[in-house]
Amino acid sequence: MEISEIASELLEKGEVSLIIGYDKKGYPCFIKDKEETKRLVFNEGCFNNLSVYLTRIKEKCAIVAKPCDVKSIIGLIQENQIKREDVVIIGVTCPGLNLKKCLSCDCQNPSFCDYTIGEKIGEKEKMDKFAEIIEFEKKNPRERWNYFKNEFSRCIRCYACRQVCPLCYCETCIVDVSIPQWISKANSSSSNFIFHITRALHLAGRCVGCGECERVCPMNIPLSLLNLKIEKDVFELFDYTPGKDVDLKPPFQTFKKGDYNEFIG
Amino acid sequence: MNLSDKLLNKEKLNDFIKALKKDFSVLLPVKDGNLIFFKGLKDGIKPCFDYSIASSHPLKSIFLPQREELFRFKIKKNEIEILESSMNDEKRIIIGCRPCEAKGLTIIDKPFLEWQPRDEAYLKRRENTIIISILCPEPEDTCFCTSLGYNLEDGSDILMIELSGCYYLEVLTERGENLVKDLPLAEDKKIKEKEKEILTSKIKRHISINSPIAFDNPLWKEISQKCLGCGICTYLCPTCYCFDIADEKNSRFRCWDSCSFSYFTKMAAHQPRPEQFQRYRNRIMHKFSYFKERFNEFACVGCGRCIRHCPVSMDIMEVIEKSGVRSQESGVKG
Numbered sequence: 092m093e094i095s096e097i098a099s100e101l102l103e104k105g106e107v108s109l110i111i112g113y114d115k116k117g118y119p120c121f122i123k124d125k126e127e128t129k130r131l132v133f134n135e136g137c138f139n140n141l142s143v144y145l146t147r148i149k150e151k152c153a154i155v156a157k158p159c160d161v162k163s164i165i166g167l168i169q170e171n172q173i174k175r176e177d178v179v180i181i182g183v184t185c186p187g188l189n190l191k192k193c194l195s196c197d198c199q200n201p202s203f204c205d206y207t208i209g210e211k212i213g214e215k216e217k218m219d220k221f222a223e224i225i226e227f228e229k230k231n232p233r234e235r236w237n238y239f240k241n242e243f244s245r246c247i248r249c250y251a252c253r254q255v256c257p258l259c260y261c262e263t264c265i266v267d268v269s270i271p272q273w274i275s276k277a278n279s280s281s282s283n284f285i286f287h288i289t290r291a292l293h294l295a296g297r298c299v300g301c302g303e304c305e306r307v308c309p310m311n312i313p314l315s316l317l318n319l320k321i322e323k324d325v326f327e328l329f330d331y332t333p334g335k336d337v338d339l340k341p342p343f344q345t346f347k348k349g350d351y352n353e354f355i356g
Numbered sequence: 357m358n359l360s361d362k363l364l365n366k367e368k369l370n371d372f373i374k375a376l377k378k379d380f381s382v383l384l385p386v387k388d389g390n391l392i393f394f395k396g397l398k399d400g401i402k403p404c405f406d407y408s409i410a411s412s413h414p415l416k417s418i419f420l421p422q423r424e425e426l427f428r429f430k431i432k433k434n435e436i437e438i439l440e441s442s443m444n445d446e447k448r449i450i451i452g453c454r455p456c457e458a459k460g461l462t463i464i465d466k467p468f469l470e471w472q473p474r475d476e477a478y479l480k481r482r483e484n485t486i487i488i489s490i491l492c493p494e495p496e497d498t499c500f501c502t503s504l505g506y507n508l509e510d511g512s513d514i515l516m517i518e519l520s521g522c523y524y525l526e527v528l529t530e531r532g533e534n535l536v537k538d539l540p541l542a543e544d545k546k547i548k549e550k551e552k553e554i555l556t557s558k559i560k561r562h563i564s565i566n567s568p569i570a571f572d573n574p575l576w577k578e579i580s581q582k583c584l585g586c587g588i589c590t591y592l593c594p595t596c597y598c599f600d601i602a603d604e605k606n607s608r609f610r611c612w613d614s615c616s617f618s619y620f621t622k623m624a625a626h627q628p629r630p631e632q633f634q635r636y637r638n639r640i641m642h643k644f645s646y647f648k649e650r651f652n653e654f655a656c657v658g659c660g661r662c663i664r665h666c667p668v669s670m671d672i673m674e675v676i677e678k679s680g681v682r683s684q685e686s687g688v689k690g
């Protein structure tokens with residue numbers, strides 16, 4: 092079946108009142124009307140991770156999701172932000188888009204979905220996801236510091252990286268609080284650093300590597316590199332990969348005997 | 357003073373810029389990966405005039421820096437001592453910005469300079485900065501400057517047009533004229549009109565903003581449903597000028613702010629637009645209605661940055677076309 096047929100049926104039967112999907116240009120679109128479902132497609136231009144809308148939309152909806160987007164839907168369910176039964180997931184098989192993350196992507200066929208669209212895709216050769224960060228870790232602390240200081244200095248604090256992140260759903264973000272002011276509102280080299288470290292750490296064990304933050308950054312700041320470091324640390328210390336298994340407890344929601352706790356001293 | 361157009365041989369460009377450096381600090385577009393920033397001319401800096409995307413920061417950031425200290429202060433017992441910040445009164449020349457960006461400054465001038473009190477820091481920078489814009493080599497798919505009804509020359513002191521072998525310099529102000537006194541005269545003035553026509557004919561997108569934008573259009577919610585409320589469209593816009601003021605340590609500064617943000621104006625009283633559709637509507641209304649009512653022009657120059665960079669591909673041109681419909685029951689507030 093086509094996305095549009097499923098969408099039209101879901102609306103017709105009243106199972107959902109809204110479909111979040113992509114139009115022909117690959118842009119996000121919201122469909123409420125059965126007649127409009129013809130606009131829904133999936134193509135190589137569908138970059139957005141639409142699950143960012145799930146915490147903003149207050150109605151029962153269906154969502155078109157790439158296999159990698161399903162990970163953040165799983166994250167949102169694990170964190171009690173949405174209920175599985177409130178969202179119909181229309182998964183699409185994905186050969187990889189023209190994005191860096193696709194080179195090391197480990198999921199071409201969606202799981203966890205209510206519907207799957209597209210032919211099953213066979214195993215592909217993929218790059219080691221952590222290769223880039225392993226290389227980066229070889230630099231000494233000063234070099235790493237200087238690298239990020241230089242990259243973050245371009246940040247204009249537009250917060251698009253935060254707004255577009257499906258797991259950055261706090262209603263009040265620490266940078267927005269002005270009484271007291273935790274992080275300076277103005278961009279400066281030190282406040283940019285604090286913002287970015289905070290953002291990355293708040294996503295530890297939660298970031299699913301969808302890469303949206305980096306994709307939308309108008310200043311080309313390599314946010315994925317920082318995310319990857321934290322993903323790797325969480326994997327090594329807690330043997331956990333975000334967005335894989337909805338029944339697992341993310342490391343910061345639970346405690347296991349023998350968890351890494353050297354930092355407690 | 358008579359203004360006359362000049363020619364600048366391409367081979368002489370470097371010498372011309374070097375000569376300017378004696379009296380001015382010169383800012384030029386420089387490539388940094390895929391990005392373009394205006395940087396001060398130093399040894400080893402290679403300007404890039406034929407950049408095919410708009411500069412990564414809007415030109416306004418040179419006149420209204422993202423963070424700007426207003427003054428410093430000392431608190432002693434019951435007294436506060438104010439220490440004035442020194443205003444930057446460097447004489448500057450910007451070479452190679454896009455014409456729409458120069459136009460954008462003339463829009464910010466209105467609230468900042470026509471309204472009282474005038475913004476002295478902004479005024480000083482405007483007075484001290486000469487602008488030589490360059491006619492775009494190729495418009496981008498998202499450009500729609502011709503829809504806004506302004507002249508390509510607006511806001512520039514000189515408009516530079518690249519020809520083969522030389523630059524045509526259309527001199528637009530006296531201070532521009534003073535810079536190019538010694539250059540040879542451009543005899544054939546038709547060239548510039550022809551080049552401008554070629555550029556404008558390449559601009560693919562057009563809108564007519566005939567019907568006024570309607571505040572009570574029932575479609576606003578639908579139109580802006582995708583908007584995530586980030587700061588990209590306002591921060592990168594060459595005509596958005598909202599700022600916040602804050603104190604930190606012993607310094608009072610202002611920094612950019614955006615009506616897209618959920619906490620906009622919260623520091624003053626409250627956020628009068630609690631929902632994102634209201635905030636998105638405000639951006640469009642401000643540009644195409646409120647500003648127009650006050651200053652008789654639109655607060656948009658059609659640079660297309662907000663279209664190009666929006667994370668969810670909101671398209672201001674489509675929005676304008678859809679938003680001109682008024683609800684039957686007028687007086688709806690929200």
Ligand code: SF4
Nearest residue numbers: 246247249250252308
């Ligand atoms: S999107 Fe880029 S420029 Fe904007 S706040 Fe994030 S890192 Fe900074």
Ligand code: SF4
Nearest residue numbers: 256298299301302304
């Ligand atoms: S990659 Fe970026 S946008 Fe995606 S989940 Fe991680 S932090 Fe959020």
Ligand code: SF4
Nearest residue numbers: 583584586589666670
């Ligand atoms: S850039 Fe797009 S998502 Fe961000 S505030 Fe503007 S319209 Fe909304």
Ligand code: SF4
Nearest residue numbers: 593656657659660662
């Ligand atoms: S096109 Fe967008 S970014 Fe450019 S001036 Fe108009 S509103 Fe601003």
Ligand code: SF4
Nearest residue numbers: 596597598615639642
């Ligand atoms: S559109 Fe919004 S941010 Fe831009 S100037 Fe108007 S109120 Fe300010």
